[in-house]
Amino acid sequence: MNEDQFTLDSIWNDEKIKIRQPVRGYRFALDAVLLAHFLKISKEEEGLEIGSGSGVITILLSRLQTFKKIVAVEIQPSLATLSAENFRLNSISNVQVLEMDVRDLKTVLPDPHFDLIFSNPPYRKAGTGKLNPSGQKAIARHEVKMKLEDIFVCAKSFLKPNGRFSLILPDFRETDFLHLAERYHFHSLEKRYVHSFKEEKPAFFLASLSFVQAKLIQHPPLVIYDSPGVYTSELQRMLKDEFSHG
Numbered sequence: 001m002n003e004d005q006f007t008l009d010s011i012w013n014d015e016k017i018k019i020r021q022p023v024r025g026y027r028f029a030l031d032a033v034l035l036a037h038f039l040k041i042s043k044e045e046e047g048l049e050i051g052s053g054s055g056v057i058t059i060l061l062s063r064l065q066t067f068k069k070i071v072a073v074e075i076q077p078s079l080a081t082l083s084a085e086n087f088r089l090n091s092i093s094n095v096q097v098l099e100m101d102v103r104d105l106k107t108v109l110p111d112p113h114f115d116l117i118f119s120n121p122p123y124r125k126a127g128t129g130k131l132n133p134s135g136q137k138a139i140a141r142h143e144v145k146m147k148l149e150d151i152f153v154c155a156k157s158f159l160k161p162n163g164r165f166s167l168i169l170p171d172f173r174e175t176d177f178l179h180l181a182e183r184y185h186f187h188s189l190e191k192r193y194v195h196s197f198k199e200e201k202p203a204f205f206l207a208s209l210s211f212v213q214a215k216l217i218q219h220p221p222l223v224i225y226d227s228p229g230v231y232t233s234e235l236q237r238m239l240k241d242e243f244s245h246g
Helices: 030-038 056-064 077-089 102-107 135-141 148-158 171-183 233-239
Strands: 006-009 019-022 046-050 069-074 095-099 114-119 159-170 187-197 204-210 222-227
Touching (some): 019 077, 030 056, 030 159, 046 056, 046 148, 056 077, 069 077, 114 148, 148 159, 148 171, 159 171, 171 187, 171 204, 222 233
Parallel strands (some): 114 159
Antiparallel strands (some): 006 019, 159 204
16 A cells, blocks of 8 residues: 555554554454553463554553553555554554464464463444445455354463453444353453443443453443543543543
8 A cells, every 4th residue: 555545543642652543454343442541461361463554552552551461463555564564653563463364373373371461343234234445444344254152262272271251342233252261161350331421222232251250340330421422531631641541
């Protein structure tokens, strides 16, 4: 792509973060910001991002917390290249980008290996909904090359016994999520529902799983808008870099 086919965007108001992304291809959305704020990782820990896109979640995470290393896996060559470029642009050196299918990770990585595995996966099952004419968007949003179960299989293989597996998914995938969690012997650690407006049903949910059974932490609902076009105070703080897990 030529330079005029990309934009250089910021997330936080002070423009600490810069994300180069295609004008017409896959572009990050608010769900990436929500997941980045939900994740927990420490300076001694290593993480795996499944489907890094433009790299925005790991870039945000690097500003919110400190980690030892992240391996970012992306199946689309153009987005894998873009992830690596954005990590350089934001001076992040402790991230390794792998351009490959997560189903092939066993050929390059030991297992179990990671303290945290996270993903903002394709939401829609193959054959449901209208497939985006942009191949890049279609792969990112539909289960064209990666199914939700593939992510669970990966987490089952690569998560350490005491590790965390975190996702953001639309509310209509919750039944699938719960079935897969049971099938692969995960237990719920944390959960938070995301509502567009306070009075509406959840649009998304954030969840963390583990192999270790523990009491579920059910966080208060996260509401996006106070009124049309007006973010709640919590969302405004997220978008201004006023949150940190330390």
